[in-house]
Amino acid sequence: MKLKPCLTALALACAAGASFQAANAQEMKAEVIHWWTSGGESAAVKVFAEQFAKAGGTWVDTAIAGGVNARTAAINRVVGGTPPTAMQFNTGKQFDELVENDLLRDVDQIATEQKWKSFMPQAIIDATSRNGKMYAVPVNIHGQNWLWLSKAALEKAGASEPANWDEALVALEKLKAAGLIPLAFSGQKVWERGLFNAVLVGKGGTALWASIHGKRDPAAARSPEFRAVAETYGKLRGYIDPGAPGRNWNDATNLVIQGKAGMQIMGDWAKGEFAAAGQTAGKEFGCAILSNEGGYVMGGDVFAFPKLKDPAQQKAQLVLAKVMLEPETQIRFAQKKGSIPVRLDLDVSSLDACAQKAVKLLADKKHQVAAQEMLSPPALTGAMEDVISQYWNTPAMTADAFMAKVADVLKQPF
Known part of the structure; x- marks a missing residue:
């Protein structure tokens, strides 16, 4: 006679369980804004989505082409009151104002x-910390x-x-003589700055890098060492092709993949x-850090979490943070993205020859060079980018004028 109430109780328990499961699935739903849209990048971000799914979550992908566009969209969402669960930034100072306004x-x-x-380089920890607390999850180290x-x-x-x-x-002169594109180039301001920075650290050295981007010493910009950097950078204009202006970076890479161009700095x-084209480091393509000192400019990507009131979303953020730094996730992501793990405590023997070079370099702290984005506020980075772009696109400008x-x-105060 008590069977019916038992069945009723069981039904209620099942319904409650189903409701709990539904709520749990909902609370593990995470909208992530990022700018990884190229072939290799899309394959890499899929690793995060798959690992989050294994943890019981649902990754809602909001990919917006272009770092500036994605960051602007994410910040506007936060300020406008409709924040995503997580959003991508470069390792550095790009999220400072969000921290200052208590939005992260x-x-x-x-x-x-x-x-x-215990397993990240100090420069990466410093770049993601404000007032003694970490405000973002570093997911990789990019050279x-x-x-x-x-x-x-x-x-x-x-x-x-x-x-x-x-x-x-x-080598560039020989490639030019052979009728090939010597230097595959993406003629956009950010990559003009990227090429300049590669010359700065490689030709000028790590001490000059620190003086320019770290100490912001005007005297360093007037030094003979900086003049050599400026002159070398100016010479590179003669090795790009007419199609370079406005070209996307991955299209420039494709010229090297196809053998139409000899080199690319990226x-x-x-x-x-x-990797997406099926090529192997050391076989079809090679890689090198052009430097007598081995200065490896460490950049990377981080994910920051807006302040959210929903406990379910707060939980999803913590699960994302944990999943992104799990050893398996780190290795699989690095294999697709081209970066190396931000964790320096992992077995990286499964990574490619170029990644092995990177890990070997970073094992020596004197080779660890903090990227410009870690040292300079966005306004200063932008001002430097403008000056570099003006010099690159004005062949008549002298090295002296650029140095000044x-x-x-x-x-200037920034």
Whole structure:
């Protein structure tokens, strides 16, 4: 006689369980804004989505082409009161104003629990910390000053793989003589600055890098060492093709993949494009850091979490943070993205030859060079970018005039 009430109780329990499962699925739903839209990048972000799904979550992908566009859209959403669960920034100062206005959630508790600071480079920790607390999850380390080269193109030109900028100029001249595009280039301001920075750290050295981007010393911009950087950078104009202005970076990479161009200076995210094309480091393409000192410019990507009132969304943020730094996720992501893990405590033997070079370099702290974005506020980075772009696109501008403009920028308060 008591069977019916038992069945009723069981039904209620099942309904409650179903409601709990539905709520749990809902609370693990995470909208993520990012700018990873190229072939290699899309394959990489899929790793995060898959690993989050394994943890019981649903990744809602909001991909917006272009870093500036994606960041602007994300910030507007936060300020407008409709924030995403997570949003991408470059490792550095891009999210400072969100922290200052108390719009970001700190991740210090999970960072402490998971002992993040025990396996990340100090420069990365510093770049994501404000007032002693971490406010973003670093997910990788990108080397910004890599040289990528087509082995077939260099062989056709009779050129050797360069180890420094002096040797690179010799190889570029041979590629030009062979009728190939010597330097595949994306003629956009951000990549004009990227090329300049590669020359700055490689030709000028790590001390000059620190003086310009770290100490912001105007005298350094008037030094003989900086003059050599400016002159070398100016020479590179003669090795690009007419199609460079406005070209996307991955289209420039594709010229190297196809053997139409000999070299490209680009961060190691370009390696993901080679992988997506089925090419192997050391076989079809090569890689090098053009530097006598081995200065490796460390950039990268982070995810920040807006302050949200919904406990379900807060939980999703913590799960995302944990999943992104799990060893398996880190290795799989690096294999697709071209970066190396932000965790320096992992077995990276499964990564490619270029990644192995990067890990070996970063094992020595003197090779760890903080990226410009980590050292300079966005306004200063933008001002430097404007001056660099003006010099690059004005062949008649002298090195002296450029040096004076850089010195003037460094004098300004930012």
